[in-house]
Structure formats: C-alpha cells, structure tokens
Amino acid sequence: GKTMKLVNNGLQKLNNLKWLKSAGIEYYCSEKKDSKNSLIQTLKELKINEAKIEPHIIKPTKPQPVAKQEQTALTNNPLIAEARALADKATSLDELRNYLENFNGCQLKEFATHTVFSDGVANAPILLLGEAPGATEDEQGIPFCGESGVMLDRMLESINISRKTNAYITNTVFWRPPANRRPTNTEVEICKPFVEKHIALIKPKLIILIGSTATTSLLGKKAVISEIRQNNYPYINKYLSIAIPTTAIFHPAYLLRQPSQKKNTWYDLLKIQDFLITNISEFQ
Numbered sequence: 001g002k003t004m005k006l007v008n009n010g011l012q013k014l015n016n017l018k019w020l021k022s023a024g025i026e027y028y029c030s031e032k033k034d035s036k037n038s039l040i041q042t043l044k045e046l047k048i049n050e051a052k053i054e055p056h057i058i059k060p061t062k063p064q065p066v067a068k069q070e071q072t073a074l075t076n077n078p079l080i081a082e083a084r085a086l087a088d089k090a091t092s093l094d095e096l097r098n099y100l101e102n103f104n105g106c107q108l109k110e111f112a113t114h115t116v117f118s119d120g121v122a123n124a125p126i127l128l129l130g131e132a133p134g135a136t137e138d139e140q141g142i143p144f145c146g147e148s149g150v151m152l153d154r155m156l157e158s159i160n161i162s163r164k165t166n167a168y169i170t171n172t173v174f175w176r177p178p179a180n181r182r183p184t185n186t187e188v189e190i191c192k193p194f195v196e197k198h199i200a201l202i203k204p205k206l207i208i209l210i211g212s213t214a215t216t217s218l219l220g221k222k223a224v225i226s227e228i229r230q231n232n233y234p235y236i237n238k239y240l241s242i243a244i245p246t247t248a249i250f251h252p253a254y255l256l257r258q259p260s261q262k263k264n265t266w267y268d269l270l271k272i273q274d275f276l277i278t279n280i281s282e283f284q
Helices: 002-022 039-046 050-056 078-089 093-101 135-140 147-157 185-202 212-219 252-257 259-279
Strands: 126-130 167-171 206-210 233-235 244-249
Touching: 078 093, 078 185, 093 185, 126 185, 126 212, 135 147, 147 252, 147 259, 167 185, 185 212, 206 212, 206 259, 212 233, 212 244, 244 259, 252 259
Parallel strands: 126 167, 126 206, 206 244
Antiparallel strands: 233 244
16 A cells, blocks of 8 residues: 555656656756656656656657658659659759759749748858748848847857858748748648758758648658657768757747747757857867
8 A cells, every 4th residue: 555655646746847848947857867856866866767667658759860750642742752852962052052942843933022041150060940031021031020039149149059150041941931831741841852952061960940831841741849859869861970969949939829839938048058169069
C-alpha cells in the first residue's frame, strides 16, 4: 500500500514537472544533476525508478524525417518536377532567384505583384522560414515587412538576432495567396524544391520555423508546432550533407490574435538563445 502510494505520488509529481516543461517552463524544472528542481533529483528523493513509470507516460509524436514522408500523387506533378530541375541547376542565390522569378508553374504568381524571395544576411548562421507573403510583403517584395514583421523583429532583437547582422529570412511560398489565405499543399510542394535549395545555399547552423504552416511544410504533416517548439529536430534534404538543427516559434500574426501565448513564446526565445550561446561561436 505504501509503495503504491509512493509510486502514484511520484508519478503525479513527475508528470507535473514534465507538463511544466512542455509548457515552456523548463527553466524552473531543469534536468541538470546539480539543479534543486531537477527531474533526476526528484526521482532520487522519491526513490522511484523512472523506467517503471515511463510506460504510463504518453510521449509526443516526433516528426518523421523528410526522407520517410508519405509519397502522394504530388510526386508525379510535372510542375514540381520542373521546379526540382531548376533548383538542381542553381549554384548560387542569384541563380536561384533568377530561376524562381522566371518560373511560372505556381498559380499564385498570377495574382502577385512581386516574387518575395528573401531578406537578411546571405551567410547568416540563422535562417528563418515563414509561411507566405502578406499584402505589405507583396507590395514591397520583402518578407515580414508588415505588422507581423515588426513584431518578429522585436522578438528576435530581444535575443540578439537581427536580419541586418546575423539572420536570413524567407518563406515556404514566394507569392502572396489571394486574400492572405493559407497556401495549399500543391502550392507548397511546387515551391519546396526552391526552399530546399535555398536552405542548402545559405547553410545555416539553425533553422527557426515561423508558424504551423512553415513547420508542416518543412518537417512533414505529422509535425505539430506545439511539440516542435519545445525541442530541436534534425532537418535534412537532398541538397544537404549534414542535418541542421531546427526549431519553431508561433507566428507573430497568431500572437497578435492570442496575446496570452506571448509568455510561452518568450520561453521559446530564451531556449533558442541558450542554444545559440552553447553551439554557435558567433553568439558566444
């Protein structure tokens, strides 16, 4: 009876700590051995073997590697094949931009004012990938230059990231969808070869996905932003020789609609800052 009660109490406490961690409060429940709030220390104090508890804990589903994503009818789309052939030929950002601006395989281009290619520093250690251009972006030809862009810049500046000095920014599609609707799967897949080559040419040390559409576009339909933003996942494509650590943040437009999520986003930003300081020399 006492043993079962101890296990149940320990399980509840462990789950509470893990829930706090999943909510972005891991700074108050560190896994470091010397932390007073350590998960490991908690388990030791309660004398509970985590291995016995683990089967009862539901783990989040991790995204499948790009190479293992389900094959669909889109694979045989001739427009995707045309985009892939152009992306294969590009050996520089200028070439990729030229191929993209002369590519007419995506219907979004028919309604757009500009091809919104990128902004920022070409050799930046950080690449930010958004969803699609909005009205202001379409008008000016620059990604994230509207209200959401202003907010994004402020968010990034809080952890010493700036498109003027150490970041490069682009989108999963390069033309504004009518009425700012979400890009369709076909539109995303047609643009994907350009996105993949774009990433390979920049060779960033960290990819930050902005919003759910960018997250599923790059990591697959099983990728859920609420899980991806909690960790770093390896991203690989046919143009890369090594995987790139990838994480996600909520889209600024979403935060403008749901300001209660700004607190969680602040923790996400701090986590990104910790990664940069630990792993990238430019930030040390």
